[in-house]
Amino acid sequence: MFIQQQKLKKCVLIGHSMGAKAAMTVALQSPESVSALIPVDNAPLNATLKNANKILEDYEESLPIRQFLLTNLVRSDDEHKTLKFRVPLSVIGDSLDNMADFPFSESDGVQYDGPTLFGRGTKSKYATDATIPAIKRFFPNAQIADVEAGHWLISEKPEDFRQVNHHPNFRSINSIANNMI
Known part of the structure; x- marks a missing residue:
């Protein structure tokens, strides 16, 4: 894994869309390598091709x-x-x-207990309120942060996204990130 190859100890992982699924997968497979997780506009679910096509x-x-x-x-x-x-x-x-696959199912019982902030676009169809139960099953300490944007929230509203990630409610993630810099 890249984290071990680079001799990194603990990382704050952030990923958008498919990158969010990759970051979630790393956190679930190697939680000892992840100090905090920030998945952006995706959820730990398998989406069908029909749903993906509808979104696209x-x-x-x-x-x-x-x-x-x-x-x-x-x-x-x-x-x-x-x-x-x-x-x-x-x-x-x-x-x-x-x-749109996710390598874990809810019945696997695998969890990442570290600080987790799910950023989502309120106009997006990827991380809706219906996905919150699955998010909480895999990531019990997850907090949800909404940005008034679509799926491309980071590029649509970069300042809003930055402010969400520096919000006082997310001190655990901010303090970890600041201590790593």
């Missing part, structure tokens, strides 16, 4: 999606310097069924 339909024409796609474009090494996707679309297409 709402964002298909949006600027953030276009920006995301643009960040995955690179110039080819040949003399034509054409643009291509960093991750081939065929790979993404072949992986769609598994993209």
Whole structure:
């Protein structure tokens, strides 16, 4: 794991969307490596392809999606310097069924008891009130912080997101993060 390879002792993990699922997975698999967890706009659930497609339909024409796609474009090494996707679309297409998976089920009984702050966009469909029971089962010390934004809350409302992460109610996470700097 990257944390051990870099000889890090305890980390504050923050991840957005699929990165949130990755951060949650690390916290559940190796809690001794994580001092605090900040998943942003995702929940510890498996989402079906049908649900993922419904969510994506709402964002298909949006600027953030276009920006995301643009960040995955690179110039080819040949003399034509054409643009291509960093991750081939065929790979993404072949992986769609598994993209929304979460490697744990609630019946596994695994938990991360450290300080956890779930940031979520109030206009997003990923971390809704319906996901809070699952969040609490996996992360019993989780606190929920809402930002008036969609799924891309960090880029839509960066100052609001920063303020949520420095709110006095989340002192345990802030003190851990400040002591690591």
